[in-house]
Structures are given as C-alpha cells and as structure tokens.
Amino acid sequence: EKGGYEHFMLKEIHEQPNAVKTTITPRIVNGMPDLSECGLTLEALKNYRKLFIVACGTAMHAGMVGKYVIEKLARTEVTVDIASEFRYRDPIITPEDLVIVVSQSGETADTKAALHLAHDKGAKVLSVVNVKGSSIARESDMVLYTHAGPEISVASTKAFSVQMSVMYLLAFEMAYAKGHIDENECKRLTAKLAEIPDIIEKTMECEKKCKYVSSKLITAQSLLYIGRGLDYALSMEGSLKLKEISYIHSESYAAGELKHGTISLVEDGMPVIGVATQTELLEKTVSNIVEVKSRGAFTIAVCKEGTEFSEGVIDEAIEVPAMEDVLMPMLTVIPLQLIAYYTTVLKGLNVDKPRNLAKSVTVE
Ligand code: M6R
Numbered sequence: 001e002k003g004g005y006e007h008f009m010l011k012e013i014h015e016q017p018n019a020v021k022t023t024i025t026p027r028i029v030n031g032m033p034d035l036s037e038c039g040l041t042l043e044a045l046k047n048y049r050k051l052f053i054v055a056c057g058t059a060m061h062a063g064m065v066g067k068y069v070i071e072k073l074a075r076t077e078v079t080v081d082i083a084s085e086f087r088y089r090d091p092i093i094t095p096e097d098l099v100i101v102v103s104q105s106g107e108t109a110d111t112k113a114a115l116h117l118a119h120d121k122g123a124k125v126l127s128v129v130n131v132k133g134s135s136i137a138r139e140s141d142m143v144l145y146t147h148a149g150p151e152i153s154v155a156s157t158k159a160f161s162v163q164m165s166v167m168y169l170l171a172f173e174m175a176y177a178k179g180h181i182d183e184n185e186c187k188r189l190t191a192k193l194a195e196i197p198d199i200i201e202k203t204m205e206c207e208k209k210c211k212y213v214s215s216k217l218i219t220a221q222s223l224l225y226i227g228r229g230l231d232y233a234l235s236m237e238g239s240l241k242l243k244e245i246s247y248i249h250s251e252s253y254a255a256g257e258l259k260h261g262t263i264s265l266v267e268d269g270m271p272v273i274g275v276a277t278q279t280e281l282l283e284k285t286v287s288n289i290v291e292v293k294s295r296g297a298f299t300i301a302v303c304k305e306g307t308e309f310s311e312g313v314i315d316e317a318i319e320v321p322a323m324e325d326v327l328m329p330m331l332t333v334i335p336l337q338l339i340a341y342y343t344t345v346l347k348g349l350n351v352d353k354p355r356n357l358a359k360s361v362t363v364e
Contacts, residue, residue, distance in 0.1 A: 007351045009153035009245075013337050014204065016161045017197040020330070022147040023162040024169060028194060031187040033173040038142035040126065045177040048098045051078045052123075054086045054114040055102035056361065058156040058240065059163060062128075063102050064233035065329050066167030072326065073175035073189075083110035084364070087117055095122035100170075103127065104151055104159035105360040106134025113364075115139055128166050130159050144170075153352045154359050155245050157337050160237065161200070164329055168193050192323070196330050203320050203334040210335050213300055213316050214342035217248065220271050224262065224292070225252040227275035228285050230329050235275045238302075238336030245354045246344040255288040268296035273339075276303045277320070277328040289313055302335050304328070 005011035027034055051070065053063035060082055067078040081091070083101075087110060093099065099118035103111045106129040115136060118125050127140035130148050137143045146162035172193070176186040217223065223242075225235035232254045239252035253262050255274070266272065274289040276282055290313055293299050301307070301314045304322040320331040344351045 007153065007341075007345075009155055009157060009341050009351050012151055012153055012158045013334070013341065015149065016158045016334070017200045019146075019148040019158045019162050020165045020200065021197040024165050024193060027169055028190055031190060032176070032183070033169040033186070033190055035144060035169060035173055038126065038144050040142055042173070042177040045174045047096070048076065049094065049096035050098075051076060052086070052091065052093060052097060052099045052118070053078060053080045053102065054083050054099060054111065054118075056083050056108050056110055058160045058237060059102040059104060059108075059111075061233055061237040061240070062160050062163035062167060063100070064236065065164050065230060066100070066171065068230050068233065069167060069171040069326055070174060073171050073180060074178055075180050076174065076178065081114070083108065083114040087113045091117075093118060093121040093123045095124075097123045099123045099125045101125060101127045101136060101140070102129075102163050103134075103136050104130045104146075104148070104156055104163075106131045106136040107360050107362050108136070109362050109364050112136055112139070128163055130162070152359075154354055154357050155241055155340065155351075157241075160333060161330060164333075165193065165196070168327070189324070189326075192327055196323075196327060199321050199323060199331060200334060203331045206318050206320060206335050207338055209316075209318050210338035211342040213318060214339050214346055216298065216316070217246075217271055217339070217343045218346050220248055222249040222251075222265070223271040223273065224265070225250060225273045225275065226255040226258060226285070226288055226292075227252075228255050228281040229278050230326070231275040231278050231281065231285065231332070234329050234332045234336060235273070237333060238273065238275065238339070241337060241340035242343060244357065245340055245351055246347055246349065247354075248343065255285045258288055258291065263291065263295070266292050266295040266297050270297050271300060272297040273300045273302065274314075275332060275336075276301055276307070277332050278325050280325070282307070286313065302332055
C-alpha cells in the first residue's frame with residue numbers, strides 16, 4: 001500500500017508530479033486556463049470586488065501563495081485568513097466578494113464555519129477540496145476538486161502542491177479576465193505551469209542533499225526559517241512541516257522582521273534556513289542571512305540552481321531548478337518537505353502519525 005516507500009509521507013511527496021498533472025491538465029483548454037466546470041465565468045472573475053481565502057494549516061499556506069500571485073497578476077485585493085480567526089473577527093464581506101475556502105479533507109470544522117459565515121453575509125463560496133463529496137464540497141456554490149488522490153500521512157504534502165496549482169490557474173485566468181495580461185502572456189504562464197510536473201520530478205534530485213542536511217538538524221533545540229514574499233509563505237510551510245512531525249521547535253519569520261526581535265534568539269550553531277528563490281528579493285534576504293551568520297548561525301539556503309553567495313555566508317545550499325519566480329513555490333516546497341521527513345526519520349519518530357494530531361480536524 002505504500003508502493004515500496006517506507007512511509008506514506010515519502011510516497012506522497014513523490015506522487016506530487018502526477019498529482020499536479022492530474023489536477024491541471026483537464027483545466028487547460030487550447031493553452032488557456034479554464035475553470036468553467038465549476039461555473040466560474042470570465043465575467044464573474046472580472047467583477048469580484050475582493051477575494052477572501054480562508055483555510056487552516058498547510059491549506060492556509062497555499063492560500064498565502066494564492067494571495068501573492070493573484071494580487072501580483074490580477075491586481076485584485078486578496079485577504080488570507082486562518083479560518084479560526086476569520087470566523088470570529090466579523091470580517092467585512094459583501095455579496096460582491098468571493099470567498100475561497102481551501103481544504104484537503106473538506107471536513108475541517110473551522111473552515112466549514114467560515115463557509116457558513118460567508119453565506120450569511122451573502123457572498124458566494126468557491127471551495128478547493130481534495131475529498132470528493134465532503135461537507136465543504138457539498139455546501140459550496142462552486143467546487144474545484146484537486147486530484148491528489150487519498151493523502152494518508154498527517155503531514156500534508158501533495159495536497160499543498162495541488163492547491164497551489166489551482167491558485168495559479170485562478171490567478172492566470174483572473175489576470176486575463178481583468179485585462180492585466182493578454183492572451184499570449186496567459187498562454188505563456190499556463191505553459192510554464194504545465195511544465196511544472198516534470199520539473200518537480202527533477203527537483204527530487206535534491207533528496208540526498210536534504211537527507212544530509214537533516215542529519216545536521218536532529219540535535220537542534222530550535223531553528224528559524226526566513227524568507228520574503230513567496231519565500232516567506234514557503235518558510236511558514238517548511239516550519240510547520242518540521243515541527244509537526246520532528247517535534248523540533250521552529251519559527252518562520254519574514255526575513256525583514258528579524259531585527260525587530262527574533263534575531264536575539266540566534267546563538268552559536270542555531271540552524272537558520274533561508275528560503276531565497278525570488279530574484280528581486282534575493283539581495284535583501286541574503287543580507288539577513290549574513291546577519292544571522294555573523295551571530296553564529298548554521299546557515300542553510302534553499303535557492304535556485306546557480307545562485308552565488310559570498311564566501312562564508314552559507315554552510316549548506318540546497319539548489320532547486322530555476323523557474324519563473326512566481327512559480328518557484330511549486331519547487332521550493334520539495335526540499336522543505338524532504339527536510340522535515342528525513343529529520344523525523346533520523347530521529348526515529350512516527351512520521352505518518354505524529355503525536356497529538358489527527359488527519360482531519362473536525363472539531364473546533
Ligand atoms: O483538511 P484540511 O486541508 O482542511 O486540513 C487543514 C490542516 O489541518 C492541515 O493542513 C494541517 O495543518 C496539516 N497536518 C499540516 O501538515
């Protein structure tokens with residue numbers, strides 16, 4: 001049942017190329033994204049006042065990626081909320097808005113409550129759900145199913161990748177609907193997304209290196225993940241994955257926030273993982289890595305192939321193939337998942353079933 005892999009998590013990590021391909025292929029028609037299956041029209045996409053993306057945990061991180069990409073390309077305001085916060089903060093939602101809920105299981109209690117709240121305020125709800133026929137799918141106005149297949153490991157991996165892939169299709173289609181990109185550019189971006197499954201496969205070549213880096217993390221008391229922009233969203237996901245299964249404390253920080261408090265934690269030997277794939281922000285993030293290095297941190301960079309760092313700044317670099325910046329999260333997540341996986345395996349812990357956690361959180 002584990003298809004020759006030692007754990008479901010590793011199997012599911014390796015299933016990502018196929019899961020993404022299965023999710024996006026039927027939604028690309030004549031080279032353009034096409035989400036009309038759920039009733040989402042170009043006209044409607046053009047007219048939403050604002051989008052809210054609401055989810056928990058890893059699904060919320062996919063929402064963060066969605067926000068960056070939709071705002072950048074479609075120039076529409078997007079708010080991302082943790083469902084348990086959204087439901088109690090009296091958000092300003094109107095019937096002109098679209099609320100997008102993201103959930104692998106489709107049964108998460110807080111996410112479901114967010115959906116009900118959106119309906120109470122008269123907004124339409126689009127859900128991005130993996131489990132067919134789940135409560136959230138049934139109660140939404142529109143559903144875009146992700147086709148990851150069953151995800152058994154408590155730590156979510158392939159569900160995240162497919163959720164992001166749907167966010168990209170949505171962002172491209174919306175950017176086109178609103179006239180911010182023309183048909184050529186929309187086709188170009190969509191073609192790049194369609195190449196992603198093969199490039200994820202190639203990204204798996206970093207597995208050995210990730211295992212080696214993990215061997216350096218098993219004795220850590222605590223570590224930091226830092227990044228900016230899309231890399232910050234991925235830092236959050238990397239940190240969550242590691243703490244959830246390896247029980248090593250970690251925090252993710254927007255790199256620029258470090259000097260507003262967190263950097264005082266850095267002492268000799270503390271591992272800091274710098275996620276640095278975004279070209280425009282690279283120099284800034286590197287300067288933050290230099291700051292932690294000079295305070296004794298053990299620095300690990302997750303970066304594009306061929307990224308050059310000054311002598312002595314990075315102890316270990318994990319390179320992933322270089323792609324369009326906006327699509328990098330689809331690749332960056334691979335080493336982050338592998339580091340969480342191998343650190344946990346090397347510590348001899350139960351990777352697929354971490355203590356205190358359930359796969360599906362159906363109570364508040
Ligand atoms: O089923 P959902 O996508 O709604 O679940 C949301 C979170 O509970 C889930 O992503 C959780 O954070 C994972 N265990 C993280 O790996």
